[in-house]
Amino acid sequence: MPSDLPNWLQLPVLMVVGLAIGVFVNWAIYSWAMFLKRPISPWMIPAAEASPRLWTDRIPIFGWLGRRRDSELFGAHFWVRPMLIELACLLGVPFFYLWLVDGGLTSQATWVGNWDSICGIWFYAYGVLLVLMCIGTFIDFDEKTIPDEVTVTGTIVALLFAGFVPAFRLPVLGGAGVLPVAEPIHYASPNSFGSLHLGTPAMLVAMLIFLIWIWALMPKLPVWYVGLGKSVRFMWAHAVRPKRKTSCPLRTVNRKTPAVTLLLAGLLVVGLAAIAAAWQLLPEVNLISLYSAFLGMAFGGGLVWAIRIIGTIALQKEAMGFGDVTLHAMIGAFLGWQAALLVFVMAPFAALLVVLIQFIVTRQSEIAFGPYLSAGALILLVTWKQMWPIVSEAVFRLGPVLLMILAGALVLLALMLVTLSFIKGLLYEDELADQ
Secondary structure, three states: OHHHOOHHHHHHHHHHHHHHHHHHHHHHHHHOOOOOOOOOOOOOOOOOOOOOOOHHHHOOOOHHHHHHHHHHHHOOOOOHHHHHHHHHHHHHHHHHHHHHHOOOOOOHHHEOOOHHHHHHHHHHHHHHHHHHHHHHHHHHHHHOOOOHHHHHHHHHHHHHHHHHOHHHOOEEEEOOOOOOEEEEOOOOOOOOOOHHHHOHHHHHHHHHHHHHHHHHHOOOOOOHHHOHHHHHHHHHHHHHOOOOOOOOOOOOOOOOOOHHHHHHHHHHHHHHHHHHHHHHHOOHHHHHHHHHHHHHHHHHHHHHHHHHHHHHHHHOOOOOOHHHHHHHHHHHHHHOHHHHHHHHHHHHHHHHHHHHHHHHHHOOOOOOOHHHHHHHHHHHHHHHHHHHHHHHHHOHHHOHHHHHHHHHHHHHHHHHHHHHHHHHHHHHHHHHHHO
């Protein structure tokens, strides 16, 4: 824990850690990209056309000034963004820790237990979330995709924290007495729950969520226009690629199951076994945390997935990338379903200014939504202490009624998009008739 270091050493160590994280973030942005795997990071194998790599290039922040010599290859100002990222991490890591210690999430007076220990847990857990969201944000800006290296890694880390370190969850004020006591948020907050919710049915729900998550990650190509049954068979064939039933002289290469399918199948087996073991071995407080993470994962991913399906059908084009689905599932696993809902509501407001500027300058209205989900998560963390007391009573006290309202809102959204698409089609037909 940072608190275990002498006071005079904490800040220098945190700054060094921040520099290392900044270097890693820059490496991951270009190494994990799907389309733009440019060898910009000095820790990547240089391009053949690039100038010889110098040892000074690997000095964080200042090394990017020397990399300007490759501007003709990578663009005039390619070095500015990675330099600023490393500078932001240098300053941001110690600031984040000091903000937590100073009561950024909740005040020290409301916490029962070791304050330095819980601040260290929050620092590591939410530090991982912020780093992964940073990587995903800049990849999404570059190519409008969010790689599985970000979202799958983050979701697994969130589930591990939930199972083994339940105190990592966002703190909420609860309990009784003159001074309210801060306790970790759970799936029923701010309402109470019963232990019966954590029996075998809850375990089966967690397994089902994990199974659907793995299936969603499988490489598959849905073709819904051929019907549900055939589309499912096509997706299965695309993900597994079974051996051909017929031979043909033109087919000289045998089909093989993709490596990613095998990896996900192994992860499924390990994950289901781990869930079964957790429900047998972990104490109740850990199960509450783990079940909350699974429900947050399902709600976050399911909400964006539902809107993606509705928008795609209504607008006849992809409304959101699937990376947005897995990103919000990761956010929900870390922060809980309540926070996932708030993040989704805040994301459009975070994007509004950028969309307006982009439309004025380029006349393009399409944006990468992932960065604004990440921005919403960051805003939620920063304002959590002030926000939760308000929304807990005004919104989340409704309990299951809130989920019914959300379902109705999704139905209304579908009707609205279909109506707008129909009106747009009529106007387009009138324009063609006038011509």
